[in-house]
Amino acid sequence: MRDHNLSVLGIVAGTMMLFGCDSTTDDPSRSASDDHLESGETVGLADEQGPMESTSERDLDATGTTDGSSEVAPWDVDEPSETEATVRHPTRAPTLEVGDPRAIPGVRFVGRIDDTDPAGYRFAWSGSGFVARFEGTRASVELSDSDESQFTVVVDGVVQPPLLARRGAATYVLAHDLVAGTHEVEVYRRTEPVFGTTQFLAFSTDGTPLSPPEPERRIELIGDSISTAYGNEGESAACGFTADTQNHYLSYGALSARAIGAELHTLAWSGRGVIYNYGRNTTDPLPVLYERTLPDDPASQWDFSIIPDVVVINLGTNDFSTDGDPTPEVFETAYLALLDRIRSNYPDAFILCTVGIMLRRGDLAAARSGIANAVATFTSRGGDRIEVFELNVRNSNPGCDQHPGLAAHRAMAEVLTDRLRTIFDLL
Numbered sequence: 001m002r003d004h005n006l007s008v009l010g011i012v013a014g015t016m017m018l019f020g021c022d023s024t025t026d027d028p029s030r031s032a033s034d035d036h037l038e039s040g041e042t043v044g045l046a047d048e049q050g051p052m053e054s055t056s057e058r059d060l061d062a063t064g065t066t067d068g069s070s071e072v073a074p075w076d077v078d079e080p081s082e083t084e085a086t087v088r089h090p091t092r093a094p095t096l097e098v099g100d101p102r103a104i105p106g107v108r109f110v111g112r113i114d115d116t117d118p119a120g121y122r123f124a125w126s127g128s129g130f131v132a133r134f135e136g137t138r139a140s141v142e143l144s145d146s147d148e149s150q151f152t153v154v155v156d157g158v159v160q161p162p163l164l165a166r167r168g169a170a171t172y173v174l175a176h177d178l179v180a181g182t183h184e185v186e187v188y189r190r191t192e193p194v195f196g197t198t199q200f201l202a203f204s205t206d207g208t209p210l211s212p213p214e215p216e217r218r219i220e221l222i223g224d225s226i227s228t229a230y231g232n233e234g235e236s237a238a239c240g241f242t243a244d245t246q247n248h249y250l251s252y253g254a255l256s257a258r259a260i261g262a263e264l265h266t267l268a269w270s271g272r273g274v275i276y277n278y279g280r281n282t283t284d285p286l287p288v289l290y291e292r293t294l295p296d297d298p299a300s301q302w303d304f305s306i307i308p309d310v311v312v313i314n315l316g317t318n319d320f321s322t323d324g325d326p327t328p329e330v331f332e333t334a335y336l337a338l339l340d341r342i343r344s345n346y347p348d349a350f351i352l353c354t355v356g357i358m359l360r361r362g363d364l365a366a367a368r369s370g371i372a373n374a375v376a377t378f379t380s381r382g383g384d385r386i387e388v389f390e391l392n393v394r395n396s397n398p399g400c401d402q403h404p405g406l407a408a409h410r411a412m413a414e415v416l417t418d419r420l421r422t423i424f425d426l427l
Helices: 045-049 057-063 252-259 328-345 361-380 406-426
Strands: 010-012 042-044 085-088 107-110 121-123 129-136 139-145 150-155 168-175 181-189 198-205 208-210 218-223 263-268 310-314 350-354 386-388
Touching (some): 129 139, 139 181, 168 181, 168 198, 198 208, 218 252, 252 263, 252 406, 310 328, 310 406, 328 350, 328 361
Parallel strands (some): 218 263, 218 310, 310 350, 350 386
Antiparallel strands (some): 010 168, 107 129, 121 198, 129 208, 139 198
């Protein structure tokens, strides 16, 4: 098979700024020097982490890779050229509205993006990021990360090794030594909001920024750990939650969206429920976070200006996963309130409701019954363009903490994709 390790991820860093924020993944064995690069130092990710292999077979099989992209020497990372064009977060012209993607030439953002900080756009939800198109041979991005988020990078349709961000600001070489011509780079968060917020500072190319195409379809996915791809790359159910085993790009939602040519906006956080989070905690369940641009910032309120064609809800697992389940009335009332909120935001969107695939027996029956009853009440009051569907999929090779592994995500994607194709045929 052809070697698809065709483009290079590297890091070109100035002095790193350490953010004093708490992290659920702090490693006490790390020293402050691990988070700091001397000014001007250039580090290839392979140099820091050991030799990197080319994109795995499972990634390529799941992404529908296209050939025809340019080969380059792996891990040959250079300093940016002095002639490289840098497009920074701009002072917006009066003719551009706040958040208008045309504000940064050559870049289109994906997902919920906060534009209130003049220093740069911020994003945190799983799968959020940007698509950049340019005519040239290389491209880089300057990001500032509050923790150590991980990203999927796709160059001309080919998945690259993951980009592992450092705390603070750094410039990451996304591609270089490409054949001169038009290229497209996609960068998406692999990890969920618990691993920090990312700020976009600048996109650079040695050529000319071009306008990326706008998506013809959009899907919004509201969920929990299953939809964030918690542990989907874990070797077994025995592993725990880490950024290294979470790959949203290979989640069922992302796979389905790519299969039908749609852009996906995932609004999910592990452990969250409709009314009860994992362990019967009722603080900020997912419907509360649903209102936010940055999920961990209550002041960051989303304006629902991006309208999806279809909204998929996969919630209820955490509500019924531990002792002390909500009563049917409590759960159905909360679920119905979420449906009403979605319909008020998107009057014409089709809504798909499901739960799974981690609940069993009585818990699964209770969750499905509560969802079905809430949908029945919704339709009895005149609501339409909504239905319940089931993800009847076996998790024979589970990922971390019994979460769906890669095979289960592919199987769920097949079920969801079939249903989405039918719905889009009707829209």
